[in-house]
Amino acid sequence: MRGREREWSAVARLFEAAEGGHSAALLLEGQPGMGKSRLLTEAATAARARGFSVTAGTAEELGQLIPLAPLVLAVTDSPDSPDSPDFADGPNPAEGPGRANEPNLARGLDWADGPNLVGEPGRAGGSDLAGGPDRANGPNLSGGPVLGVGQALLAQLRSGLAAMAGRRPLLVTLDDLQWADTTTLMAVRTLHASLAELPVAWLLARTVTDGHHHVDALFDILERHGAPRVRLPPLPAAAVAELAADVLRAPPDPALLALAADADGNPGLLVDLLRGLRDENCLEITPGRARILSAHLPDRLQISVRQRLDLLTPEARQLVETAAVLGRAFRLEETAELLGSSPALLLPALEEAITAGVLAADAETLTFQHEVLWRAVIEGLPPAIRGPLHRQADDMRAAHGTTSDSDVRDMLRRGDLADAAARAEADRSALPPDTSPARIRSELLLAQVVEARDGAGPAMTLLRHFCAEPATCRTLLSAEPTAAPWLVRLALTLGRRALAERVTVLSAELASTTPASAAPASADRASAAPTSADRASGEPASVDRASADQVSRGPESADWASAEPVSAELASADPGRRRFTAAAAHAHGLLCADASALSRAARTAPDAWCRASASEDLGVILARAGERPGALRGLDEALTGYGECGATRDAARVRRRMRRMGVRHRHWSAADHPVSGWDSLTATELRVSHLVAQGWTNRQVAEQMFISVHTVAFHLRQVFRKLEIDSRVSLARLAAEADHRPE
Structure with missing residues (x-):
């Protein structure tokens, strides 16, 4: 067991x-x-x-x-x-009258009328199983x-x-x-x-x-x-890995383990997930490794979840299916608004869903108990129902000034790529395959996660239908203007300069022609809730209308320094348009290695993360030009900005750049720590521990955290010493216990 x-x-x-x-x-x-x-x-x-x-x-x-x-x-x-x-x-009733009324144990389930054991009034021999006069007490x-x-x-x-x-x-x-x-x-x-x-x-x-x-x-x-x-509690991480190896007859690779972790230690869901993936040829199984080929939810798991939902009352099931479009975590007030009800009226159905293990509650939010359960619920909704529900939820959140993809962006910024990929894929699958802004943003966000995890090639493959023609590329940039700098960087990485130029020109045209009223719904709240591209890929941007006009004449022709006065005026008057002009400036700066354009984006982008990303790109370009003081200033500003946003993965990348320039930054806090135990681990040691517990090798951890393999080994030794363990299996067990311990 x-x-x-x-x-x-x-x-x-x-x-x-x-x-x-x-x-x-x-x-x-x-x-x-x-x-x-x-x-x-x-x-x-x-x-x-x-x-x-x-x-x-x-x-x-x-x-x-x-x-x-x-x-x-x-x-x-x-x-x-x-x-x-x-x-x-x-x-045998025929043996005599003395036994005629005795039940036959072997045939006792075939009685025509059955003994009266349910306490019906007026029936001979009936018994009141409710407890007689004390029925009210149970x-x-x-x-x-x-x-x-x-x-x-x-x-x-x-x-x-x-x-x-x-x-x-x-x-x-x-x-x-x-x-x-x-x-x-x-x-x-x-x-x-x-x-x-x-x-x-x-x-x-x-x-x-x-x-x-x-x-x-x-x-x-x-x-x-x-x-x-x-x-029975959820299985710890080590047991999940062992059970996966038992089911598949081969040890799972880290990507498959990350998907298995979405079952949150529920053996039934885990086995249905693994067997379904195997039966639907979504795995490549060799004697030494089981590797995932597709992370879609298999039919076997979908059926299992539907059977589980069938146990709920219609009211509880409606609550669960409606809440699913809000994400794995949601607030009861949002669900009540979608249902045209009130939180108080939903309490009985909510209590039933929590007792059944479908939902869990904490101090502020409700959460689906298991990631794969949530994904199965949302994917199980017919598109004709799922689409309108998503649009209703988007309209509601736009009215309240909130966004629906912040969880994925935060995971990506922290560097939790396995969780971010699974969630981004689930979000995309939950939306109808149309050209709505929500669907476009979800596809872009998934591509950004894939780029961070697997590289530029796989990410471009996901977006090839958007990049094939100018019209489809314009559709993408209209839905998410801050995608422009990321797409330029992606295209340049792959040696596709023509695509980078097309994106830059289209971004500038949108910046010069898009009125404020046509800006994306999230534009007016960008500083409070950046969009998927803002936080995920790191592409700030900021240019005014005059600057955009210069770019529209050609990628190489802009003079960004001359446009500064107009930019400041527009920045204060029209924050919605700033997202378009900022994207155009950043894209042009990347394409043409234009420090003035990147400097403008770093100063006037409407979101702190975007400003940090432009500062990082500015530092990189100045470093290549041999301007060390300016480069270090840009990188230092980026490091500060990423720190304010909690973007630990991006901050780690900037530190690596600065280390290569001979500058080291202290990046740990002076908070008091116990000398041993899980709480004694530093933030870096915790990050290393969680990745190792997921089955990652030292080299994979190093690449993910932008540090050397020797540094990973050093941190791992410190972790083993503080936790008084000597193996990765023990670390996986302790990590799982820490994840499930009460706050």
């Missing part, structure tokens, strides 16, 4: 109690997919190996109409059932007798279990008790009490969902009588 050492220890203690001649019980619970059924199956196998008799039953959702079904089937289907007439054929599962015909059947169940336990210790496993009928739950409580002197080990499991108060009561009662309750 991967990652279930603690739970397996509890099972072992259960066995030891029964082997010592005592009755004992263990209560397992958890969210769907956490591996309860697998644990029960493994326990039954281990118990038989230790000489136990074993009887196993499972409650079914529709089985609630058949009282005692899980227990009857568990006893009659067990190979360890006693060979008595009662269990072989059951009592169900009465204290161990009282099950009346009428059910009492005789219960006696036979007790006789059969006692016979099995009389020969050797007995393990009774009952799964999915959240679906059990009240009579079965009462019988479990009664049998647990009446067999207390025999070596019977009870292993009971249930999925934690809303509305199953009777099984809640049973577990509470048994816990008060000494039964330990174990809730």
Whole structure:
């Protein structure tokens, strides 16, 4: 059992109690997919190996109409059932009037009318399972007798279990008790009490969902009588890697591990994801490695998630599916606004979704419990529904001055490329394949993440349809003007100067012809919430209308210094247009190595990150020209700007540039740290730890963090010393525990 050492220890203690001649019980619970059924199956196998008799039953959702079904089937289907007439054929009503009314255990599930075990008024032999006069206080599962015909059947169940336990210790496993009928739950409580002197080990499991108060009561009662309750937690990172290797018969590469991490340690979702990817030929599996070819969600996982959503009420499912278009993390007020409701009216549905393990709540936001679950929900919506919902959400957020892709931008700026790539891909998949601004921005953001992770070539491949013709390129720049400098840099990196010139000219034309009212919806709030290109790729820009006119005459003809007075006036009067003019200036500065254009962009771009990016490019160009003082000033301004934005990945790149120029900057804080333990790690050590825990090599970590392999090794030694460990496996385990510990 991967990652279930603690739970397996509890099972072992259960066995030891029964082997010592005592009755004992263990209560397992958890969210769907956490591996309860697998644990029960493994326990039954281990118990038989230790000489136990074993009887196993499972409650079914529709089985609630058949009282005692899980227990009857568990006893009659067990190979360890006693060979008595009662269990072989059951009592024969024809043998005499004294036995005519006794139930037949073997055929007890085929009664035409069934015994009255549901407490219907006016029925002979009926029993009130709600607890008589104390119904308002909850169900009465204290161990009282099950009346009428059910009492005789219960006696036979007790006789059969006692016979099995009389020969050797007995393990009774009952799964999915959240679906059990009240009579079965009462019988479990009664049998647990009446067999207390025999070596019977009870292993009971249930999925934690809303509305199953009777099984809640049973577990509470048994816990008060000494039964330990174990809730299955998510698997740690090391166990996820081991389980992935078990399923695929090959160790997963870092990219596949990063995708597997989106299951957030849920074994059921993880197995469905991996097997689905394998069955749909999305993996390349060799004896030494399993490598991912496509990160799309397989049909197998989609079906699994739909089955999970089917367990919700229509109100809860509507809440979940509507909230999905807002992103993995969202606010209840936003969902209520989309639904035309109020947060107070949504509370019952929200509580149900949280109890079912679909959503989780923290102090300020709600979050889908698992990344792949959120992606499956959003991708499962028909395009005809998903598209209008996205447009409604975009309009709502535009009205409130917020953006929907800030999570990906923040991940990219921090350097969390695996998470950023998965989220960007999910965001793009969630949008209809049209030419709406939202879809264009999502494709651009994904390309920027891919460029940071895989290089310029794969990123250009993703955008080839936009770069093929001037019209499509204009569409991209109209939707996201700050894409221009990034596209210029990308094209120059790939030796495609003609494309870089086309982008520069188009950007200048848009800057000179786009009125403020036609600027993208996010333009007027750029300083508070930069767009995807602003933060993701680093392309600031800033030019005034006169400057743009100069660029429109040709990439090489602009005189940026002469346009400064007009620029300042326009910058204060029209921040929306500044995004277009800034992009044009930055693009021209990159194409023509024009320091004056980059200087203008660095001073007047509407967003701090954009200004930092222009300053970095200015420093690089001046360094190439041999102007060391100016270059260092530009890089220093970029370092400060990136630090203010929390762009640690970009700041690390600037530090590397400065180190190559012989300048080193202190980049750690003087905050007090403990001398050992996870909290003693510096920010750099934490970053190294998380990447190594994901399966990255030292060289991959070095390339990602813009430091040398020797520096990575140094930090890793410090981490091992502070955590008192000696292996990467131990580091992965501790990292997973740190991720799941409470704040």
